[in-house]
Amino acid sequence: MIKRFIFGTPIETEAVIAQVTPSNFTNGYAGIEAKQTDSAISLKIIMNPSDIVYGLGENVRGMNKRGFKYVSYCTDDPNHSEDKESLYGAHNFLLINSLSNSKPKNLGLFIDTPGRVSFDIGFNRMEVLEITVDSGSFNLYVITNEDNCEDSPNGIIKQFRALIGHSYIAPKWGFGYAQSRWGYASSNDFRFVADNYKKSGIPLDMIYMDIDYMERYKDFTINRDSFPDFEELINEMKQDGIRIIPIIDGGVKIEKGYEVYEEGVKNNYFCKDENGEDFVVGVWPGDCHFPDMLDDEARKWFGRKYKFLLDKGIEGFWNDMNEPAIFYSRKHLNEVFDEIDSLREENLDLDKFFHFKGLIEGINNNLCDYRSFYHNYKGQKYLHDDVHNLFGYYMTRGADEAFDELVPGKRVLMISRSSYIGMHRYSGIWQGDNISIWSHLLMNLKMMPSLNMCGFLYTGADMGGFGGNTSEDLLLRWTAFSIFTPLFRNHSALGSRDQEFFRFQNIDLFRSLILTRYRLVPYLYSEYMKAAKNDSMMFKPLAFEYEEDSVAREIEDQLLLGDEVMIAPVVNQNTAGRVIYFPEKMKELRFENEQVIEGNIYEKGFHYVNIPLGTATLYIRNNRQIPIGEKVYSVDDVNSKNITYYSFGSAAEYDLYDDDGISK
Numbered sequence: 001m002i003k004r005f006i007f008g009t010p011i012e013t014e015a016v017i018a019q020v021t022p023s024n025f026t027n028g029y030a031g032i033e034a035k036q037t038d039s040a041i042s043l044k045i046i047m048n049p050s051d052i053v054y055g056l057g058e059n060v061r062g063m064n065k066r067g068f069k070y071v072s073y074c075t076d077d078p079n080h081s082e083d084k085e086s087l088y089g090a091h092n093f094l095l096i097n098s099l100s101n102s103k104p105k106n107l108g109l110f111i112d113t114p115g116r117v118s119f120d121i122g123f124n125r126m127e128v129l130e131i132t133v134d135s136g137s138f139n140l141y142v143i144t145n146e147d148n149c150e151d152s153p154n155g156i157i158k159q160f161r162a163l164i165g166h167s168y169i170a171p172k173w174g175f176g177y178a179q180s181r182w183g184y185a186s187s188n189d190f191r192f193v194a195d196n197y198k199k200s201g202i203p204l205d206m207i208y209m210d211i212d213y214m215e216r217y218k219d220f221t222i223n224r225d226s227f228p229d230f231e232e233l234i235n236e237m238k239q240d241g242i243r244i245i246p247i248i249d250g251g252v253k254i255e256k257g258y259e260v261y262e263e264g265v266k267n268n269y270f271c272k273d274e275n276g277e278d279f280v281v282g283v284w285p286g287d288c289h290f291p292d293m294l295d296d297e298a299r300k301w302f303g304r305k306y307k308f309l310l311d312k313g314i315e316g317f318w319n320d321m322n323e324p325a326i327f328y329s330r331k332h333l334n335e336v337f338d339e340i341d342s343l344r345e346e347n348l349d350l351d352k353f354f355h356f357k358g359l360i361e362g363i364n365n366n367l368c369d370y371r372s373f374y375h376n377y378k379g380q381k382y383l384h385d386d387v388h389n390l391f392g393y394y395m396t397r398g399a400d401e402a403f404d405e406l407v408p409g410k411r412v413l414m415i416s417r418s419s420y421i422g423m424h425r426y427s428g429i430w431q432g433d434n435i436s437i438w439s440h441l442l443m444n445l446k447m448m449p450s451l452n453m454c455g456f457l458y459t460g461a462d463m464g465g466f467g468g469n470t471s472e473d474l475l476l477r478w479t480a481f482s483i484f485t486p487l488f489r490n491h492s493a494l495g496s497r498d499q500e501f502f503r504f505q506n507i508d509l510f511r512s513l514i515l516t517r518y519r520l521v522p523y524l525y526s527e528y529m530k531a532a533k534n535d536s537m538m539f540k541p542l543a544f545e546y547e548e549d550s551v552a553r554e555i556e557d558q559l560l561l562g563d564e565v566m567i568a569p570v571v572n573q574n575t576a577g578r579v580i581y582f583p584e585k586m587k588e589l590r591f592e593n594e595q596v597i598e599g600n601i602y603e604k605g606f607h608y609v610n611i612p613l614g615t616a617t618l619y620i621r622n623n624r625q626i627p628i629g630e631k632v633y634s635v636d637d638v639n640s641k642n643i644t645y646y647s648f649g650s651a652a653e654y655d656l657y658d659d660d661g662i663s664k
């Protein structure tokens with residue numbers, strides 16, 4: 001059952017597609033107490049000690065979000081440390097799972113508003129969950145299971161996902177392996193990468209193209225000095241089974257004669273400052289304007305611009321810097337310059353030095369800047385801050401809507417950095433600028449179910465880590481996990497250690513892992529498509545299936561993958577294996593030296609399992625079976641006819657989904 005309650009005068013987000021007639025809220029409904037303080041409204045729920053609070057999609061910390069506070073405000077922050085409250089997405093969905101009988105056993109909450117929302121989940125008071133909406137205006141959706149249904153977490157998810165609409169479906173080739181790096185600066189860099197993968201016998205289905213391909217970081221341009229043969233490169237790569245996936249950024253460079261800029265100015269497509277002038281911000285190209293992604297006309301115009309690359313044979317994109325990231329606003333920057341100038345001759349004592357330092361550190365992503373420009377949304381003027389969380393969503397939606405016109409009926413690969421619930425219908429996401437550290441491998445794992453709940457199924461993180469320098473063992477362990485995630489991309493930052501597999505000593509181990517991925521595609525794609533079509537989750541916390549198992553409820557480094565399999569990757573350095581909790585008897589399937597080996601059977605309970613570096617394992621649940629494909633070097637060669645089923649117990653059937661992978 002879904003109840004909708006309206007607080008204040010909420011701004012439409014189009015996150016929800018189903019019609020739900022609003023009800024009047026009475027305090028105490030489903031254990032929720034609402035309170036108004038000034039313009040803000042907070043919702044308070046008392047949690048039992050054993051309650052688990054899932055949700056919030058892309059965020060730091062556990063799958064169980066208890067014990068910290070979070071803020072939904074899309075943020076460009078490359079330091080995903082435990083003390084951060086916001087990352088790139090705003091996913092205002094919570095699922096409270098309780099063992100007590102005193103209230104709904106499973107309760108779903110969706111707070112639908114495009115502005116800032118704070119979630120204190122037992123931070124100030126350990127037993128209190130308090131959600132605060134600064135504007136006081138939002139739609140609250142409260143989801144409970146019907147009396148005559150099994151009261152399970154899955155039941156809540158299914159209802160929530162029906163409310164927000166089916167997830168985006170990536171082309172099947174998007175399940176291949178993708179190499180990426182910020183810093184592939186010429187056509188020949190791409191050829192070098194492709195050649196070396198070929199020489200190493202490691203499959204490669206995509207190379208992502210970072211900002212280096214653009215002429216001075218201008219969207220929809222090509223740097224002809226370093227990519228004189230761009231079109232040829234795309235074709236050549238395609239002949240070799242490699243698709244090139246270029247990046248598009250949220251800001252448009254201010255430059256006389258640059259078509260996108262000129263058209264945007266002429267047609268009033270850019271966001272305005274308080275004086276009605278086009279708002280000036282700095283991003284990669286320097287001074288830029290933001291297209292008003294919320295304005296129907298501007299969004300349509302920007303979406304159609306992707307044609308420039310589609311016409312060159314491009315079949316996929318990644319939308320970046322769309323929180324939107326702001327390096328500086330011209331106005332604030334000028335103020336900072338003036339102030340710094342005035343400090344030049346001063347004695348920088350404690351106060352003055354830290355003030356000076358704060359001036360510099362406060363230049364990028366400054367809240368005042370987000371409160372200094374405006375959108376035209378549904379015919380009304382809105383301060384950006386009030387609709388902040390929609391920018392990346394609407395940018396990506398605009399592109400998808402244009403693809404429907406430009407390449408009708410065909411799936412286009414798309415991932416976005418920023419997102420809001422609703423965007424899951426148009427695109428996948430990657431998990432942003434992580435770092436080459438072990439805790440970020442674990443964070444990648446934990447985010448999978450949290451994102452799946454919110455409808456984001458085509459997702460994964462930069463394996464090996466984006467910032468910092470990866471070590472070979474970290475990359476091997478990360479790869480052994482990422483072979484299971486739909487987005488399977490090795491991406492790293494400019495200046496970091498080279499991270500392509502062929503750079504390392506144990507190329508055979510990497511090859512074995514990547515070939516394993518391709519053998520898993522029949523199962524992964526099938527489970528992905530079933531999750532998309534049935535509004536379910538591809539990755540689930542153990543407690544979703546073993547709700548009454550008090551140990552399973554606390555496991556934060558293992559996942560259920562589809563209905564058949566549990567995964568438990570190694571996420572610590574200098575270990576030859578790990579302790580795994582088996583919530584029921586399961587059979588190990590081991591991927592080693594390009595072989596599939598049926599391994600041990602583990603009884604319910606804790607076991608130490610050897611998992612040597614460069615190998616991967618999964619665990620088949622009792623009375624289940626999974627399809628494993630043949631060894632192939634491209635997703636295009638994955639064939640659902642040549643499949644071996646590996647089973648445990650008396651598996652009766654497996655529902656294998658397959659299709660052409662391309663049509664919508």
Ligand code: GLC
Pocket residue numbers: 181182210211247320321417432433491492493
């Ligand atoms: C942002 C993206 C990253 C990309 C970089 C350069 O930091 O998140 O993936 O490599 O910009 O475009």
